Amino acid sequence: MNAQKKPSKPKQSKQSKPVPAAEAKPCSPGEPFIEVIDLHKMIGTQEIHRGVSISIYCGETLVLLGASGEGKSVFLKQLLGLMTPTSGTIKIAGQDISHLKEREMAPVRKKVGILFQNGALFDSLDVAENVAFPLREHGERDNALIRRRVQECLDAVGLGKHLHKMPDNLSGGMRKRVALARAMISNPQCLLYDEPTAGLDPIVSDSINKLIRAVQRDFHVTSIVVTHDMKSAYHIADRIAYLRHGQIYFIGTPDEFRQRAADGDMVIDDFIEGRSRENGVKPAGEDTPA
Amino acid sequence: MTGAIRALGHAVIQMLYYLGQVAQLFVEVLRSLRVSDFRYKQLGRQLVAIGFGSQLVVIVTGAFTGAVFTAQVYFKFSELGLESAVGALVCVAMSRELAPVMTGLMVTGRVGAAMAAEIGTMKVTEQIDALRSMAVHPVDYLVTPRAIAILISMPLLIAESITFGMIASWTIAVTLFKIPGTFYWEHLQTYMALEDIGIGMIKGFVFGLLIVLVSCHQGLNARDGAVGVGEGTTSAVQISNLAILIFNFFLTFLLNMFWPLGAQY
Numbered sequence: 001m002n003a004q005k006k007p008s009k010p011k012q013s014k015q016s017k018p019v020p021a022a023e024a025k026p027c028s029p030g031e032p033f034i035e036v037i038d039l040h041k042m043i044g045t046q047e048i049h050r051g052v053s054i055s056i057y058c059g060e061t062l063v064l065l066g067a068s069g070e071g072k073s074v075f076l077k078q079l080l081g082l083m084t085p086t087s088g089t090i091k092i093a094g095q096d097i098s099h100l101k102e103r104e105m106a107p108v109r110k111k112v113g114i115l116f117q118n119g120a121l122f123d124s125l126d127v128a129e130n131v132a133f134p135l136r137e138h139g140e141r142d143n144a145l146i147r148r149r150v151q152e153c154l155d156a157v158g159l160g161k162h163l164h165k166m167p168d169n170l171s172g173g174m175r176k177r178v179a180l181a182r183a184m185i186s187n188p189q190c191l192l193y194d195e196p197t198a199g200l201d202p203i204v205s206d207s208i209n210k211l212i213r214a215v216q217r218d219f220h221v222t223s224i225v226v227t228h229d230m231k232s233a234y235h236i237a238d239r240i241a242y243l244r245h246g247q248i249y250f251i252g253t254p255d256e257f258r259q260r261a262a263d264g265d266m267v268i269d270d271f272i273e274g275r276s277r278e279n280g281v282k283p284a285g286e287d288t289p290a
Numbered sequence: 291m292t293g294a295i296r297a298l299g300h301a302v303i304q305m306l307y308y309l310g311q312v313a314q315l316f317v318e319v320l321r322s323l324r325v326s327d328f329r330y331k332q333l334g335r336q337l338v339a340i341g342f343g344s345q346l347v348v349i350v351t352g353a354f355t356g357a358v359f360t361a362q363v364y365f366k367f368s369e370l371g372l373e374s375a376v377g378a379l380v381c382v383a384m385s386r387e388l389a390p391v392m393t394g395l396m397v398t399g400r401v402g403a404a405m406a407a408e409i410g411t412m413k414v415t416e417q418i419d420a421l422r423s424m425a426v427h428p429v430d431y432l433v434t435p436r437a438i439a440i441l442i443s444m445p446l447l448i449a450e451s452i453t454f455g456m457i458a459s460w461t462i463a464v465t466l467f468k469i470p471g472t473f474y475w476e477h478l479q480t481y482m483a484l485e486d487i488g489i490g491m492i493k494g495f496v497f498g499l500l501i502v503l504v505s506c507h508q509g510l511n512a513r514d515g516a517v518g519v520g521e522g523t524t525s526a527v528q529i530s531n532l533a534i535l536i537f538n539f540f541l542t543f544l545l546n547m548f549w550p551l552g553a554q555y
């Protein structure tokens with residue numbers, strides 16, 4: 001969206017705001033789109049992030065790995081200002097969002113789409129209305145165009161025939177895919193996927209992975225994908241980051257990731273192989289890299 | 291002793307904190323009216339749910355309150371030979387106190403609870419986060435349309451309640467207690483004024499605001515899953531009802547300063 005002026009006169013804003021058509025100018029490759037510097041997050045007394053620093057570059061797909069409960073979802077939420085960091089800096093497209101107020105965050109949020117881990121569909125709206133929601137809210141009034149885009153996006157996730165079901169009547173995997181369509185429909189510059197393929201069958205998973213790839217290739221979307229599925233991680237990742245004990249334990253290309261495991265890093269090797277330690281400690285347990 | 295004082299101080303601070311939060315929500319609603327596009331569709335939906343949907347319960351409450359109050363007043367007044375004044379008393383009391391308060395309590399139970407539960411469920415299932423992630427302020431989308439809808443509906447519902455209360459009162463008085471209709475009407479015209487209904491409607495406006503702010507606040511701050519939503523809903527109803535009764539007391543005195551009871555306009 002270019003130049004988000006907050007409409008003081010609603011009438012103007014209601015007229016022809018163009019569809020956020022692929023967000024016209026994507027950021028130039030090589031520049032960080034998201035920059036996180038020394039992020040700390042406490043919830044209650046629990047320290048979730050203890051100094052996470054990471055940059056996600058324009059157009060790249062970063063896969064974020066980490067044991068369950070490590071704070072991957074919390075991390076994504078902080079990127080959108082849905083949760084506030086205890087300390088540290090988060091920059092989206094060059095803008096520091098850590099001190100923005102709720103309403104000031106709107107322009108940033110329009111650039112970024114998120115797929116929530118549980119879908120978070122609006123249960124008072126049917127599938128088509130859910131998917132159309134971001135378009136309508138970003139000012140699109142052309143119903144024919146909205147319908148066409150909704151159909152396209154639902155077809156892309158294989159749900160073109162379920163337009164008028166209510167979210168409550170969908171299976172878990174279908175809900176996920178509707179949420180994915182909703183996240184993608186406004187062609188944001190950046191997409192955050194929280195476990196896009198969890199709970200999907202292998203074939204649909206594969207098609208979703210291909211979709212993520214295609215979106216990245218065609219629209220140069222910057223993405224962060226949280227997943228537990230190593231197969232899709234290798235398939236879609238430009239880089240892999242591994243979150244452990246509230247810090248970035250590893251970041252590098254998929255090949256470097258595998259190499260690290262082959263070099264005897266037990267933490268990563270255990271994660272890849274899905275091996276728990278005999279004493280019941282999870283892979284991200286007490287052991288330090290060899 | 292110090293323990294008791296400390297506990298009291300804590301309670302007062304909690305109370306002030308709560309009031310501050312509700313006031314903040316109010317400010318946010320005002321801001322939302324200024325900066326965000328108005329959501330007519332949401333407003334329509336809420337008007338139907340709040341205004342249209344509450345009619346039956348409001349009419350029944352109003353009618354039966356009017357009828358039963360007429361009966362009680364008649365039993366006492368007939369001992370004093372004041373039967374024909376029954377109508378005036380009942381209708382003024384209906385307009386100024388009974389209809390607004392009864393309607394307020396009824397709407398809280400019907401609408402306030404639904405608001406708290408619906409918004410609370412959205413909160414704990416991350417739907418509120420989803421709204422925010424799409425650059426939609428939850429107050430713009432959820433609270434403001436409800437606030438407008440209830441502010442429009444409450445005064446009208448109260449007028450409706452008063453009307454049906456008066457009709458019921460008249461019917462009971464004339465048919466059951468054989469008070470001559472002309473006397474009833476005569477006294478009513480002498481002792482009641484349109485301002486009495488106006489007072490009821492002003493109260494309705496205030497009660498509506500209390501209900502929507504308290505209930506939406508509970509919803510937006512729901513936590514801890516289904517149990518939390520349930521607790522939030524209970525609190526919303528409790529706090530709204532108490533607030534209505536307390537505000538009603540002070541409003542009565544305040545409004546009486548402008549339109550004193552029994553004055554001839």
Ligand SMILES: Nc1ncnc2c1ncn2[C@@H]1O[C@H](COP(=O)(O)OP(=O)(O)OP(=O)(O)O)[C@@H](O)[C@H]1O
Pocket residue numbers: 043048066067068069070071072073074075117
């Ligand atoms: N709203 C909240 N209130 C309190 N604690 C929370 C909240 N949200 C998350 N947490 C805590 O933060 C930690 C990280 O949670 P998070 O959901 O980010 O994990 P995750 O890495 O996404 O795990 P998974 O892979 O299972 O989804 C957990 O210990 C969780 O209990």
Ligand SMILES: [Mg+2]
Pocket residue numbers: 072073074117194
């Ligand atoms: Mg998660």
